Amino acid sequence: MAEDLLLHLIEPARWRAALDEGAVRPPSLASVGFVHLSTPDQVHLPARALYPGRRDLLLLVIDPARLTDPVRFEEGVPADPDGRRFPHLYGSLPTHAVVAVLPYRPPVPPVLPAPDDVLGRTLAFYASLPVRRAVGTGDVPGGVAVLDPDFPHSRDNNRLVLTEPVDAGTVEATAADVGGNAGWPNLTAALLWPGAGDVAAELGARGWEVEELLLMARGAGSLPGGERAEVAPQHQVHDLWDRSWRSDLPGTATDLDRVVTQLIGREQLNDRVVAVRDVVVREAGRVVAAGQVRIDGATAAVESVMTDPTARGRGHGDAVLARCLDLATAADCDLVVLEAAADDWPREWYARRGFGTVGRTWSVSRPG
Known part of the structure; x- marks a missing residue:
């Protein structure tokens, strides 16, 4: 209370x-x-x-x-x-x-x-971080608009962060107004209030791209295998990020160069507001798996766990996640959270490792 x-x-x-x-x-x-x-x-x-x-x-x-x-x-x-x-x-x-x-x-x-409000604390983390790292913010119906003109192709850094209920028309009009003035290439909003699925569905019917995200959480504590992973300077993960994001994103080579450069460049902003540790596994000195833990008081968030396709099936993801949990435990965190796409396999992988679904949010976007 x-x-x-x-x-x-x-x-x-x-x-x-x-x-x-x-x-x-x-x-x-x-x-x-x-x-x-x-x-x-x-x-x-x-x-x-x-x-x-x-x-x-x-x-x-x-x-x-x-x-x-x-x-x-x-x-x-x-x-x-x-x-x-x-x-x-x-x-x-x-x-x-x-x-x-x-x-x-x-x-x-x-x-x-x-x-003890796991969902409330999880929502607070994901609503707070984009506001705190933003270059510019502005009040909008239902929440805050965050802006970073240095990274216009990063939707995480240029979007509406909405924590109070608003209707689909308000989301659409607000995104068009803010995004049009800011020159966003994509109009994006995070719908972070419980029960926002109906608004997301209506926006989907209007032509918006809709992604449902599961908020997952578990207590801190150990999993086996963390000793195989190490904390590394973030620049050592850039090559893996570059390869991974290029394989996932559409566009021409020129477009990908611009977008991926911005996605990598934005990552250093997080460590300015929360304590970020990048965790890697190497093979023959080369980073082939990585993940990140972001510590903010008693709450830690796991982000960007990935393995190079050539190195999958060797337990590297488990080692990265285990080391992230070790770091959260060492920082005396009692809650570890993450976001997982509702329609993709990693949600099941995390569930087998003790993460339970505590809530859902939606990300909506369309070209600006």
């Missing part, structure tokens, strides 16, 4: 640094001995006082049960004129106590998932 949660406002760069350090240690910890927290009905007060007018902050959603240092409700600094008392954490804030990280965009009220 929201009343059982605590919140902390933080600048994105400080949160990214905390992910590497394992804890949030703001200046207040040294100056007054505690970390300023808020309850859900108080957070607007420090936001107005300390960050007036800003909409680029992050809201850390904290499970108090995961804190080991004491939390005391005391007068604010300065004291609140209405006599409100605020939670003060007398110690650093461990990143594994943060069950969700949300863009703070007042006056839009944030949706705060409970620590």
Whole structure:
């Protein structure tokens, strides 16, 4: 329940640094001995006082049960004129106590998932990441438009991220308006609210391409074989990505050069906002399988597990996934999530490895 949660406002760069350090240690910890927290009905007060007018902050959603240092409700600094008392954490804030990280965009009220709300936390991750890494954002009916003119062919970086119900006509009109002004080659929207399938189906009837995605999740913990995979610098995975994406995408050689270059180039943006680890398996020194884990507090997401066709059938995908789970466990994550196409075989592969379906979302697109 929201009343059982605590919140902390933080600048994105400080949160990214905390992910590497394992804890949030703001200046207040040294100056007054505690970390300023808020309850859900108080957070607007420090936001107005300390960050007036800003909409680029992050809201850390904290499970108090995961804190080991004491939390005391005391007068604010300065004291609140209405006599409100605020939670003060007398110690650093461990990143594994943060069950969700949300863009703070007042006056839009944030949706705060409970620590045991697996679907809510999963949706929060996939709605949050594109907003946080975007070069530009804008409020639209039902959510946010994210834009990155440096990577126009990346639909993940240029789309509508819709978390509240809207009808098909609104999606179509909004995408045409935003995408037309931004010069998107493809109009794209992620429909992330529960029950969005009817809207996706209507858009499909209007000529949009529709992809149903399963949201899958499991607890952290080990699978066998992770020792066969290693963490590698991301540039060492580029050749495998290039080969894989070229084989999957349509278009002429010139088109593919442009699109694949942008898809590879966009990947470095993720590590600016969450902690990214690229995991590989090599044969004779050559990367033949890879995957990625993205860690954001107590939640980790597995992404882009792939094996070169010439190296399949040797358990490399299992080794990559196992190492990703090991990294999530080492970061004290309790939830590991992923997206899988509803009509493709990997969903069954993940299910056999402990991932269960917790929800569905839809991605819709058509040429701009």
